[in-house]
Amino acid sequence: MFTLRGYLLTRFCCPKRKSCIPTNVSRKYPFKSRSFHKLLKMSDNPNKLEKILGQRHVSIKNPKIVRKKIETLIKGGASSLQVISDFDKTISKYRHLNKRCPSSHCIIETHSVIPQEIKEEMRSMAQKYYAIETDHNLTVEDKIPHMIDWNEKGTGLFIKAGVKREHLPHMVKDSDVCLRDGFVDLVDTLHKSNVPLLIFSAGVADVVEEVIRQQASVHPNMKIVANTMDFDQKGALIGFKGELLHPFNKNESALEGDPYFEEIRHRHNVILLGDSIGDLTMANGVPGVNVSLKIGFLNAKFEELLDTFMDGYDIVLEDDQTMEVVNAILEEIMG
Incomplete structure (x- = not known):
């Protein structure tokens, strides 16, 4: 079992360093920042997740809380877990090949x-x-x-x-749309363990599903809640169905009365993925949440938004176009 041996220390200022770009993450425009180092005090044989969480682009405001949440997720296992994610710039990449x-x-x-x-x-x-x-x-x-x-x-x-x-x-x-590296592994892992993946998006549901169909797989454990196009008998667009989903009303209360609620009622552990502050409310309405681990993808405006993201998200990933951190956590949960 992952225990995050030792503990993570928050980042401190390193004025000599102008960029904190990890070797596995490229950034088109290196920026001048506070540039933090983070120390990860681990055992002599750190496991995969410990190493990944110790990378420079991973920011954790309260390491002890994150450690406790991950341990709770592992203890609950796949049968208690559900994953809730935004789509645009979260499941899909913010940029690809510059x-x-x-x-x-x-x-x-x-x-x-x-x-x-x-x-x-x-x-x-x-x-x-x-x-x-x-x-x-x-x-x-x-x-x-x-x-x-x-x-x-x-x-x-x-x-x-x-x-x-x-x-x-x-x-x-x-189009130039591209799913994050590792997303195929993520959906396959969730499907094999029968863990529901709820995709909340203020975007176009028909397009979201088509992207996933072309670049990954649409599995039965996956539910997409977004703005669904309405077509006439000839296939011409005539509008959108139902109530508008926008960045500020994406949460599970939008599923009130939906059979999906019954399917996930026993799943009290949540991993939430988003790329904006508005995405933090996506788990609002989930009944009886035991633990919610929030992972935020900070894609731009690093200087301006890092503190705000760290106040809302448990783990913040700066300019990371992969699902490496999420997959490492799921690997520990699934055993």
Whole structure:
């Protein structure tokens, strides 16, 4: 059993070092930062997980709590576990081969099927509303009406562009979207151990599923909750089904009344994966949570957001385009 022998010490300032890029993680634009070192006091024979958690791009604010949570997850085993994850920039990469990877919406917006004038309208809208979404001076309540407005206008442009169901596989195949290294192993591990994977996304459910189908596997233990397209009998987009999911209402309360709740009612241990502060609420509504280990992918604005991420997430991964940490933890849980 993993005990995280010894204990992790939080990072301290190292002014001589300008970059904390681990050897297995590349960063296109090295940044000038506080640049922390972290000491990992372990036994003479550290196990795989201990070594991985000791890498420089892994930040842990409270090592003792993280150790206790991991030990609780291991004790509960696969039968008590569920995994909840965001999709865009969490399951999918933030960048690949020094190129930004598109979100599920952008996969549609940038495809050749979309007329150029509509692409320009979408680009202008994205600049406007994304600035609102990420403005730390606005409250969530202030942002929500803008997110709804963004979705309604974007849906109108998708319909105007003539998006059809048959376009989606080609849009995904032609895009630069890429799943994180190790995601295939992650979903296979969860499937073999019958651990449910709930994917919460403010993106397009049809595109999310198509990406996973093309680059990994869609297993029966996987549930995708996102904005699902509605097509007419000819396969033309006419809108989206149900209530809008946006970055600020993604949580399991959105599944109220869904049979999925009954299937996971006995699973009180949660691993949560996200890439934004809004993703921290995805486990809200899970009944009787025993322990929730939150792992955050900090993809950009490292200087600006590290402290905020460390306040919310148990483990923060800076510029890591892999599932290495998550898979190492699952390996210990599955035995």
